Amino acid sequence: MTAHDERGCTAAQIRAAERPLLEAGVPLMRRAAAGLAAEVTRLLAERAPDRLAHVVLLVGAGDNGGDTLFAGAELAAAGARVVAVPTGSRVHEAGATAARAAGVELLSDAEADARLTQLVGSADVLLDGILGIGGAGSPALRGRARELVARIRPLLEAKTAPLVVAVDLPSGIDADDGSLPDPTVLPADVTVTFGALKAGLMHSPGAELAGDVILIDIGLDLDGLEPATRRRSGAHPNRSSSAHLSRSSSAQRVSRPAPPQLTRIHARVHGIVQGVGFRWATRSEAERLGVACWVRNRPDGSVECELEGTLDVVERLLDWLRIGPFGARVDRLDEHAVAPTGVTGFEIRRD
Secondary structure (H helix, E strand, C coil), rough: CCEEEEEEEEEHHHHHHHHHHHEEEEEEEEHHHHHHHHHHHHHHHHHCCCCEEEEEEEECCCCCHHHHHHHHHHHCCCEEEEEEEECCCCHHHHHHHHHHHCCEEEECCHHHHHHHHHHHHHCEEEEEEEECCCCCCCCCCHHHHHHHHHHHEEEEEEEHHHHHHHHCCCCCCCCCCCCCCCCCCCCEEEEEEEEEEEHHHHCCCHHHHEEEEEEEEECCCCCCCCCEEEEEECCCCEEEECCCCCCCCEEEEEEECCCCCCEEEEEEEEECCCCCCCCHHHHHHHHCCEEEEEEEECCCCCEEEEEEEEEHHHHHHHHHCCCCCCCCEEEEEEEEEEECCCCCEEEEEEC
């Protein structure tokens, strides 16, 4: 097995590559949806080979939701039971029309609220089609979408929980740098991404939340494009997609990163660091970066914390601690390594 380069592109690069095809009328959304449906069909064949498969769609308002609805239509037409849960005030109109025509059950908010636990508990696959690369500003989930994901997350701890398939990337992950503005995200077992690997799927914590990544070729011309991120990896043979793609299209399994090596740092911040919101700002920054552990005030006026995560995100948080939030003045940061424990979450301690 030879090595090859995996190239990660930014959202802007992907949109630029899509533009000439969209202007020419190429049905990129239908290509993406067909590839997604083919991958989900493969998963269902492994998970529910002898019974009616059940798929739940979390559907955002934009193109990501459209991809998901069109894929849901193909799955329903092939015989799966498919239920769509809108996560915003509207849905992609053409995708919704195709889904309903194929037999997808599109729920109202009230119906979804009443049935959510049962739906997730009985599903074989849950598609996260809330957000893709098209949004502006922070990728953090908001409003109803965030509420639904917060309700679903604990349901995924059950032994019979569905496989989570992220559509293009896990909703809430920054497509360019993999950062996590809000930890309310559905960790994916599989991410089916379209056109090119998103750079954010190659950086922590996005890479760890993406699961196995499947790249669907939808015909983008990436020749001459300088990728934002490049990773050297063992080659994986192309697995031909059975979806209705262009002649050159195929599905390629992208190598999953090795389990991350965790680092844990004990730190003490000295200066004007109490009474200025330092602990809350530290927790917010830690959650954005995907760093775990805790922070607390000390009787001598300092702030003490422990930070656990991959080395790159811990170092980024340490750099932030050397400056602190608005109103703080950091005179000194003392730090030393301690043994990581695999802790999750970040808390403000008051002991």
